[in-house]
Amino acid sequence: MTEKEVRLFGSWASAFSLRVEWALKLKGIEYEFVNEDIPFNKSEELLRLNPVTKKIPVLVHNSKPLPESLVIIEYIDDTWTEGYLIMPKDPYEMAQARFWAKFAEDKCIPATFGVFLKEGEAQQKMLQEAREAFKTLEQALGSKNFFGGDQIGYLDLAIGWYAFWIPIYEEIESVSIVDNKNAPLLKAWFSKILDVDMIKTSLPPRDKVYEFSKHLQPHWRNASPLK
Amino acid sequence: MTEKEVRLFGSWASAFSLRVEWALKLKGIEYEFVNEDIPFNKSEELLRLNPVTKKIPVLVHNSKPLPESLVIIEYIDDTWTEGYLIMPKDPYEMAQARFWAKFAEDKCIPATFGVFLKEGEAQQKMLQEAREAFKTLEQALGSKNFFGGDQIGYLDLAIGWYAFWIPIYEEIESVSIVDNKNAPLLKAWFSKILDVDMIKTSLPPRDKVYEFSKHLQPHWRNASPLK
Numbered sequence: 001m002t003e004k005e006v007r008l009f010g011s012w013a014s015a016f017s018l019r020v021e022w023a024l025k026l027k028g029i030e031y032e033f034v035n036e037d038i039p040f041n042k043s044e045e046l047l048r049l050n051p052v053t054k055k056i057p058v059l060v061h062n063s064k065p066l067p068e069s070l071v072i073i074e075y076i077d078d079t080w081t082e083g084y085l086i087m088p089k090d091p092y093e094m095a096q097a098r099f100w101a102k103f104a105e106d107k108c109i110p111a112t113f114g115v116f117l118k119e120g121e122a123q124q125k126m127l128q129e130a131r132e133a134f135k136t137l138e139q140a141l142g143s144k145n146f147f148g149g150d151q152i153g154y155l156d157l158a159i160g161w162y163a164f165w166i167p168i169y170e171e172i173e174s175v176s177i178v179d180n181k182n183a184p185l186l187k188a189w190f191s192k193i194l195d196v197d198m199i200k201t202s203l204p205p206r207d208k209v210y211e212f213s214k215h216l217q218p219h220w221r222n223a224s225p226l227k
Numbered sequence: 228m229t230e231k232e233v234r235l236f237g238s239w240a241s242a243f244s245l246r247v248e249w250a251l252k253l254k255g256i257e258y259e260f261v262n263e264d265i266p267f268n269k270s271e272e273l274l275r276l277n278p279v280t281k282k283i284p285v286l287v288h289n290s291k292p293l294p295e296s297l298v299i300i301e302y303i304d305d306t307w308t309e310g311y312l313i314m315p316k317d318p319y320e321m322a323q324a325r326f327w328a329k330f331a332e333d334k335c336i337p338a339t340f341g342v343f344l345k346e347g348e349a350q351q352k353m354l355q356e357a358r359e360a361f362k363t364l365e366q367a368l369g370s371k372n373f374f375g376g377d378q379i380g381y382l383d384l385a386i387g388w389y390a391f392w393i394p395i396y397e398e399i400e401s402v403s404i405v406d407n408k409n410a411p412l413l414k415a416w417f418s419k420i421l422d423v424d425m426i427k428t429s430l431p432p433r434d435k436v437y438e439f440s441k442h443l444q445p446h447w448r449n450a451s452p453l454k
Contacts, residue, residue: 052330052363064319071325078318091305092291098298103279136279 006031009046009058011038012204013212015161016069017057022157023073025198026084039219070101073157087154094154097147100140101158107133108162109226115177116169116213117221127175131182138186145192156193163190164203168210172217233258236273236285238265239431240439242388243296244284249384250300252425253311266446297328300384314381321381324374327367328385334360335389336453342404343396343440344448354402358409365413372419383420390417391430395437399444 008024008031010017024031036046036056049065050058058065059072061079066072077086088094111133114126140155141147147155166177167190180187193199216225235251235258237244251258263273263283276292277285285292286299288306293299304313315321338360341353367382368374374382393404394417407414420426443452 052366061319066319066322066326068326068329071322071329074325075318075322078321091302092288092293094305095293095298095302098301099293099295102295102298139279 005062007034007060008032009034009036009043009049009060010056011036013209014038014056015165016055018161018202018204019157020057020059020069020072020076021202022160022199023076023086025202026086026152026157027076027080028083029076029080039216039223070105070158073154077154085153086157088148096140097154100137100147100155103133104137104155104159108137108159112162112166112169112177113220113225115175116173117217117224123173123175127177130177134178134183134186138183141185141189143185146189152193152196152199160193160199163193164206165209165213166190168206168213172210172214232289234261234287235259236261236263236270236276236287237283238263240436241265241283242392243282245388245429245431246384247284247286247296247299247303248429249387249426250303250313252429253313253379253384254303254307255310256303256307266443266450297332297385300381304381312380313384315375323367324381327364327374327382330360331364331382331386335364335386339389339393339396339404340447340452342402343400344444344451350400350402354404357404361405361410361413365410368412368416370412373416379420379423379426387420387426390421391433392436392440393417395433395440399437399441 006024006029008017008020010020010033012035021033034043034045036042038056042054042056046056046058047054049060050056050067053067055067057069057072058067059075060066061075066075073086088097108130111126111130115123115130118126137159144150146152147159152160162178170177176182178186178190194203233251233256235244235247237247237260239262248258248260261270261272263269265283269281269283273283273285274281276287277283277294280294282294284296284299285294286302287293288302293302300313315324335357338353338357342350342357345353364386371377373379374386379387389405396402397404403409405413405417421430
């Protein structure tokens with residue numbers, strides 16, 4: 001049996017591996033998906049492929065491993081240059097997309113996990129931070145349909161999982177992080193991106209993600225989901 | 228008086244604006260340097276140019292502002308495509324450089340500031356984390372002279388400031404973070420990169436950086452230098 005040229009070590013429950021799958025699908029790249037049992041039972045092969053951070057996703061292309069989802073997405077766009085363009089072509093727009101992706105990673109994600117994992121006053125503080133961060137992020141969307149313009153691009157792939165996962169966290173915690181009052185453009189984008197066929201058909205079952213998140217919540221309270 | 232095409236809002240005391248200056252110098256780009264009085268007295272113009280994170284550095288190119296030092300370095304390489312190549316050409320090597328830069332930002336920098344800002348047992352814990360992180364980072368260097376190979380590249384620019392700033396923090400705190408026993412290749416690279424003419428001639432005076440760091444230490448203990 002020959003190894004497929006492209007393999008992705010990920011997890012059905014991970015938004016970070018899902019965004020890489022989206023990039024592969026946009027490019028029409030065939031790949032083998034290797035599901036890792038995160039966070040407690042990672043395979044020896046994953047730890048061998050990514051000894052530095054030990055995290056999924058890891059893309060293996062022609063036997064060469066590459067970790068870090070956003071780095072992988074750029075690699076995919078740089079390597080399979082035909083077909084769908086993920087990054088903006090214009091250097092300034094490209095830089096803006098990278099800037100906002102970094103802002104989202106630095107501000108929106110920690111605050112969102114903070115809301116999901118903290119309680120009482122600490123949760124309220126994170127909720128305020130999260131709502132401010134999403135309101136700011138919305139500026140990058142402006143009046144466009146997608147962050148990439150008329151079709152989804154790098155930033156949409158980077159943060160597209162918010163549209164699916166945040167409402168789940170909101171439901172579990174009975175809070176509102178992104179709503180029509182606070183970030184109406186972003187909330188409308190949630191609907192638009194979940195309506196893109198490629199996105200819609202690649203999402204894991206909502207009830208399974210809900211159960212998985214609830215199940216991991218006590219563990220994540222001690223060890224951040226980003227570790 | 229006409230505005231220069233390229234302006235950099237930075238600070239003589241900031242490693243993050245210095246790495247952008249290095250990229251501009253490698254490309255031979257003329258620029259006007261606008262020194263900001265950080266962290267207490269930032270200009271109205273800076274806050275207007277970067278309302279999102281309010282941080283230096285901000286590159287202004289043809290009146291368009293761009294924050295985030297590593298994003299700016301890639302923008303410079305993508306825009307001025309002639310001359311010195313900062314990013315590796317090969318997509319896999321480029322991705323590796325981005326991966327290690329992210330590792331350095333995520334692991335080496337917070338641990339280093341932890342050593343500089345914490346005390347007692349907490350400092351010892353950060354020291355162990357920092358030493359482990361630098362030992363890991365060293366793997367990206369291997370037997371090469373520079374992370375970029377025979378000449379400095381993206382990763383050298385991203386982390387080159389360690390060679391100048393870390394010994395200053397070590398001296399102030401009487402600790403050893405990067406040394407011949409723990410990370411001999413990285414320590415040797417410290418000497419090599421500080422010996423590159425463009426780097427050597429662009430460093431701020433060591434005694435001024437020493438004083439600035441010591442002066443800001445109590446402030447940073449309450450508000451991280453990354454904020």
